[in-house]
Amino acid sequence: MIRLDLRRDGISRRIALTIIAAMLISVLLNFLFVQVAGVWARPPLSKTGLLEQIAVTARMLEAAPRDQRERLANAASNPQLQVQWNPERAPFALPGPGETIEIETVPELHELLATRPRRLEGFQPGDWPKGSPDAHYKLMMQMADGSWLAFTPPYRSWGLSTGMRLTIIGLLALVAAVLVAWVGTRQLAGPLQRFARAARRFGSDLRAPPIRPEGPHELRQAITAFNTMQAQIQHFIAERTQMLAAISHDLRAPLTRMRLRGEFIEDPEQQRKLFRDVDEMQHMINAALSFFRDETRLETTTPFDLAELLWTLVDDYRDQQIEVAFTGPANLVYQGRPLGLKRAVTNLIDNAVKYAGAPQMRLISTTHTLLIEVSDQGPGIPDAALEEVFVPFFRLESSRNRNTGGVGLGLPSARTAIREQGGELTLHNRPGGGLLARIELPRVND
Template identity: 60%
Template sequence: MSAARLARSRDTIARWIALTTLMAMLTALAFNALFVQLAGVWAYPPLSESGLVERVASISNMIDASEPVQRPRLAEAVSDRGLSVTWHATRQEIEMPTVDDPEYGTDSQGLRQLLKPQGKHIEAYQPSDWPGQGGRYALLIQLSDGSWLAFSAALRSWGLEEGPRNLIVIALVLLSTVLVALIATRRLARPLQQFALGARRFGVDFRAPPIEPVGPHEIRQAILAFNAMQAQLQHFIKDRTQMLAAISHDLRTPLTRMRLRGEFIEDPEQQQRLFHDVDEMQAMINSALDFFRDDARLEEATSFDLAELLQTLADDYRDQSIDITFNGPPRLVYVGRPLGLKRVMSNLLENAIKYGRKPAIELTADAEQVRVGVLDRGPGIPDSYHEQVFEPFFRMENSRNRNTGGVGLGLSAARAIVLEHGGELRLRNRDGGGLEAWVVLPVTCL
């Protein structure tokens, strides 16, 4: 097995789901690391993880072990831009706001364990404890001799609180998951969209080319199966067309001989009956062959103006002194087979003119479908026959006279063409008498 084929065989939907989950996790970690590196102090860990607690404890232990006269100078020496340290002999020397509970609670146990001796009094203040603006972070630690160390920071430099940090991490996880999911679903959705588009194209044009097998293994297998079915249908249609062409030739030859032999019949009445039967058989054969072979179904789907086609049909009948009303937009571009749809409309209009009066055409469209109605005022068709009239060779009139009703293939051919466009042909009796024939076509693209 080649490397390319092996890679394709491993490209499955299950593998993509697993990779999507893994990539989402890795991307979330990468975003979090990037946030820590680029966002500065706001992404740093909380106070207990910053090393500041250890630094405060070390300074306190060192100054507590020194002589009282050296403590102010030592406090000044360990101060820097981020943290100011001052020593005070009594608590009253330190000006701090009055708060309900200045005791240091968060991570205080860890700090107390680092202090020597343990159990010292600790107080903590934050900017909101000061009235007005200009508050600061402050930490007071009582030394063993009762004096105090004051640690003060104008700005907090040890990062966000745990709550905001968790919210940011959750947001980064969601963002990374959405990004990876969009990429993965696009990878899976694109071949499915191509598959659906190819299937719709084949519904409009049976000579459409096969669909390219792309995407994960399962989707490629479905596309290959569809292509095989499409090839079989195309082969069947080709064989049927060739067979019907042969039938056309084989049946017309004996009919021609029958007509020639009828010329030798001396009885004029019997001769006319024979010629009538031969003509009737010839008409039935031609109609049947036209229905099964139907050159209109062989044309390629193209973009054309359906409204103009319907108006042209109405104008053609108007030239024959048959007034047909058209109701619809002046222009409507549709993708389909114009010759086939023209035959559908012609068959429906012929029935409306032959069996009814006041024929009319209505055209409406929206984003999903196009509706063409052929309406008339006449006797209509009983509801029980609305489906039966679409069967080949069925006629509500029992005679086979071509002048009164043809051979019963007009509606069958019309529905077959509409179905090949992926649409529907429905009949409905009108209020007040008459019939409505509605052609409902889906909106497709090339």
């Protein structure tokens, strides 16, 4: 069973308060409608009693002798309804023919009258000339003997129809619900959006500051847990970097001593092999330190022309007598880290040149993403190794020669640079042969 604790500022409490606030505001808007709308907020004509009064008066006068009807009509008049009788229509000085009313359209009046009147006409204040003192609502009823009854309320005492009143009340309730829901969701969604932005920022900036706890109790708990995790990760990375720096410093000294001692080896071939191994170890140490430093170094995000950056790479390789085919737009502005992106793409092209040949590059812009594809016509790599190659120090080439196999940090470094920008780097074997490296970057406005 779910326990609802309204004493704590949690999501359940906010939802309950939102519902209560919507109900209270709906009642308040209905009260204001009744107070401000004036006569339009009053009960409809069928609820005011005027129709019953008209029916009773009509039946009484119809049953009375003609010579007494005028006196009875005057006696039936009151401040809410004036009644007049005349054997002819002309003495009423009407502005013209009124709107014909079918008795069937007024069920209340139809049921109360003893006999069906010969004619019913309705007049509104606008039917009279502007400024006329007779401009009132008026109902003209022609009785069975041809005489006429006029019913005139001095002022409008009835409001909108029942259907219209219910429609207005429903609209007011809807406005109240939408208003309160908009405010409530903003109070709840605002902290969630800021939490999501801060979490995305930490994914690309390991030195991001902690998030300020805000929002409902459950969200504040999540933010506190995230801040704890973030601090632990930052502490771990700092310790790892410090450890690697210490290892690098400690290893350089024996390597230097090995090179010095190698100078005394008389066999040139053995001396050459020793120096090669020393250089290999030095290169691996420098590459590893560079890789781990790149993970913690933050490049400033800035808008730049991604297409122009890729064209610059094509020109750089052309200067080295290497042709890189490129297809894509001439200009495409992107908000990101240009140096990290350039380093990643360069690594992919270098791999294509070194291991396959005929590198090709393509830039594709879609609604939500930007795609950079680097492909070659080489043998590809085994499907089982498509993810393993992103593991630091993993090498498909089995030799220890760094000129052929490398250290095994190029692709992991490239993926790290892409993920810093919220993107992803994946490898795919092409159906026709060759390897396809795909960089997927989110668009800035998404």
